[in-house]
Amino acid sequence: MKRTLTSHEVARLLGVNIKTIQRWDREGRLKPAGRTATGRRYYTEDQILAFRHQRPATTGPRKIVAYCRVSSQSQRPDLKNQRLALEQFCTARGLANVEFLEEIGGGMNFGRKRFLALMDAVEAGEVSALMLAHKDRLTRFGYEWFERFCQQHGCEILVLNQEHLSPEQELVQDLLTITHVFSARLYGLRNYRKSLKEAIHADVSAQDSTRSDAGSDPVL
Numbered sequence: 001m002k003r004t005l006t007s008h009e010v011a012r013l014l015g016v017n018i019k020t021i022q023r024w025d026r027e028g029r030l031k032p033a034g035r036t037a038t039g040r041r042y043y044t045e046d047q048i049l050a051f052r053h054q055r056p057a058t059t060g061p062r063k064i065v066a067y068c069r070v071s072s073q074s075q076r077p078d079l080k081n082q083r084l085a086l087e088q089f090c091t092a093r094g095l096a097n098v099e100f101l102e103e104i105g106g107g108m109n110f111g112r113k114r115f116l117a118l119m120d121a122v123e124a125g126e127v128s129a130l131m132l133a134h135k136d137r138l139t140r141f142g143y144e145w146f147e148r149f150c151q152q153h154g155c156e157i158l159v160l161n162q163e164h165l166s167p168e169q170e171l172v173q174d175l176l177t178i179t180h181v182f183s184a185r186l187y188g189l190r191n192y193r194k195s196l197k198e199a200i201h202a203d204v205s206a207q208d209s210t211r212s213d214a215g216s217d218p219v220l
Contacts, residue, residue, distance in 0.1 A: 004033065004042040013048060013152050049125075062128035062154075064095060067118060068102045069137045079104070082133040089131065089160060098131070107140030119146075122155045131158045 010030075011018045024030040025041065030051055032041035068082040079102055090098050105112040115138075121127050130150060135143045150157050 003045055005045065005048065007032075007041045007043075010043050010048060014052070015152075062126055063121075064098045064129045064131065065118060065121070065127050066090070066098050066100045066131040067115075067138060068100065068133065069107070069112075069115075070104055071106050073104060075104075082137065085133050085160060085162060086131055089158075107136055107138075110139070119149070122150050122153050125153055127153075127155045129156045129158055131160075133160050133162055135159050135161070 005013070007018055007021045011021045014021075021030065021041075025032060030043075033044045033047055035041055066083070066086040068079055068086065070076065070079045070082075083100060083102065086098075086100070090096075101114050101118060103112055103114040105115070110116075118127070118130070122130070127150075130138075132138055135147075139146055147157055
């Protein structure tokens with residue numbers, strides 16, 4: 001039998017309040033699958049997935065994924081250390097058949113191939129748990145958003161929070177990248193302001209020249 005959800009559970013999954021769920025029912029936007037004997041609304045998981053334009057969760061066994069990441073090829077020893085720590089964690093917890101994903105790419109790059117494949121699998125309901133050596137192994141910034149995304153799709157995130165597995169040089173590189181990006185934008189703004197001032201000055205000069213020519217006496 002498929003699991004059903006209460007109005008409060010649906011509201012939490014969709015990130016809205018209970019009054020919105022009630023209003024959607026009245027408007028016919030999201031009708032409940034039925035009502036209990038006491039008149040309370042209930043919904044099915046597939047119904048909510050369809051409402052959110054998502055694929056139904058896989059009917060096969062869900063998997064546990066351990067994700068490891070470093071920013072550069074020179075940090076491969078750190079990648080091995082992450083995997084070793086996660087393997088030891090799995091052994092201690094008695095977890096078997098864990099799928100390990102290893103990736104080399106910046107923590108601010110959301111176009112990483114294995115990262116995107118992982119998020120697709122979470123969205124499809126294929127992942128029951130995601131393990132990380134440290135939360136910045138998943139993403140440098142915005143971790144809380146991805147944590148909520150996983151929770152909404154029934155995926156628990158387990159973070160070892162081992163600081164020594166978060167390479168310090170990566171943080172320095174990411175901060176330098178941010179500084180470079182904003183410096184380039186500021187430089188671009190300065191060039192834009194300079195060009196704008198030059199254009200305004202040229203326009204004013206042209207207008208003054210036109211007025212001067214119009215006010216001069218004609219040559220006889």
